[in-house]
Amino acid sequence: MKKILFPTDFSDVATNAFIHALEFAKIMNAEIVLLHTFELPVYDNQFFPENYNVLFDSLQLTQFDMFKKEIPKLQAISEERNLNHIKMSHRLMDGTLLFNIKKAIEEENIDFIVMGTSGATGWEAFFLGTNTGNVLTAVDVPVLSVPSDSKFKKIEIIGFTTRYRAKDKKALKDVLKIAKKTKAKVKCLYVKTNDSDVSTATIKEWEEEFAGEPVLFSIIPSDDVQDTILDFVLFKDIDILAMITYKRNFFVELFKPSLTQKFSNRLGIPVLAMHE
Numbered sequence: 001m002k003k004i005l006f007p008t009d010f011s012d013v014a015t016n017a018f019i020h021a022l023e024f025a026k027i028m029n030a031e032i033v034l035l036h037t038f039e040l041p042v043y044d045n046q047f048f049p050e051n052y053n054v055l056f057d058s059l060q061l062t063q064f065d066m067f068k069k070e071i072p073k074l075q076a077i078s079e080e081r082n083l084n085h086i087k088m089s090h091r092l093m094d095g096t097l098l099f100n101i102k103k104a105i106e107e108e109n110i111d112f113i114v115m116g117t118s119g120a121t122g123w124e125a126f127f128l129g130t131n132t133g134n135v136l137t138a139v140d141v142p143v144l145s146v147p148s149d150s151k152f153k154k155i156e157i158i159g160f161t162t163r164y165r166a167k168d169k170k171a172l173k174d175v176l177k178i179a180k181k182t183k184a185k186v187k188c189l190y191v192k193t194n195d196s197d198v199s200t201a202t203i204k205e206w207e208e209e210f211a212g213e214p215v216l217f218s219i220i221p222s223d224d225v226q227d228t229i230l231d232f233v234l235f236k237d238i239d240i241l242a243m244i245t246y247k248r249n250f251f252v253e254l255f256k257p258s259l260t261q262k263f264s265n266r267l268g269i270p271v272l273a274m275h276e
Contacts, residue, residue: 001029001087002025002028002029002112003031003110003111004021004025004111005032005033005101005113005114006018006021006113007035007037007101007113007115008035008036008115010036010066010070010073013117014115016116018074018116019152020270022081022086024114024144025083026083026086027155027178027182028111028181029181030112031086032089033089033090033091033108033110034089034090034091035090035091035100035101036092036093038093038094039094067090091104091108098135112143113139113142113143114144115145115146116145116147140275142273142275143273144271144272144273145270147268149268154182155239156237157184157185157187157237158186158238158242159186159188159238159242160186160187160215161190161191161229161242161243162188162189162190164198168244169209171242171244171274172215174274176213179214184214184239185214185215186213186215187216187232187238188216188217189228189232190217190218190219191222192220192222193223193225194223220232229241240269240270240272241271241272242274243271244275
């Protein structure tokens with residue numbers, strides 16, 4: 001059985017992502033490890049009276065009480081969606097989010113991370129490295145990031161961008177494993193720019209190797225990679241977009257607010273960031 005790590009601050013954004021985590025767990029025959037982290041203030045007891053220990057104990061207890069209060073809300077969501085059979089365990093950890101995520105991955109043998117992010121600025125933060133963004137480049141498991149306005153729907157089409165590298169082929173095989181579990185199709189996109197160096201022979205080799213798989217290859221000539229991918233997502237009815245993290249610069253450009261609201265509106269789907 002697979003394990004999905006779901007970091008949450010119990011916000012509306014996280015709660016929306018929890019629904020995706022549940023449904024993804026169903027698809028992958030996985031259990032969910034729910035993680036909530038908090039940071040206690042740093043102090044030196046050499047300069048503070050002993051009653052500060054009481055204060056710290058109180059802060060920890062407050063976090064624990066909040067944790068206990070929020071868990072039943074998530075369990076209720078599981079029951080509403082008839083997914084309460086999915087095993088769910090809980091971890092409340094003191095420390096930074098990234099440190100605790102990495103620790104939980106190691107200790108729990110995590111296979112995937114599912115987490116929420118909000119709006120264009122949230123996407124920018126995620127991929128530029130602030131707050132949850134560090135997760136993308138600091139862990140070696142796939143990360144499914146869910147926009148706050150992304151309502152879960154049955155996964156029927158998974159988009160996958162490629163540059164026809166060997167590492168892309170491995171990632172595509174992993175995406176196909178997910179697709180087969182939900183009987184989805186994979187639409188694979190290669191944006192051929194003027195600088196592209198992929199040979200016709202390589203493309204033909206891929207098409208022959210994956211001939212029996214539920215995947216359709218598209219090659220679109222364009223030097224505007226970002227807009228081409230956005231159009232692909234929109235007009236091909238993509239439900240999840242899978243990309244390898246070597247495209248981090250693409251993510252940075254794609255989600256920064258200066259690219260106007262149309263981008264965040266058009267890409268309101270989960271993105272599965274896969275590692276090289």
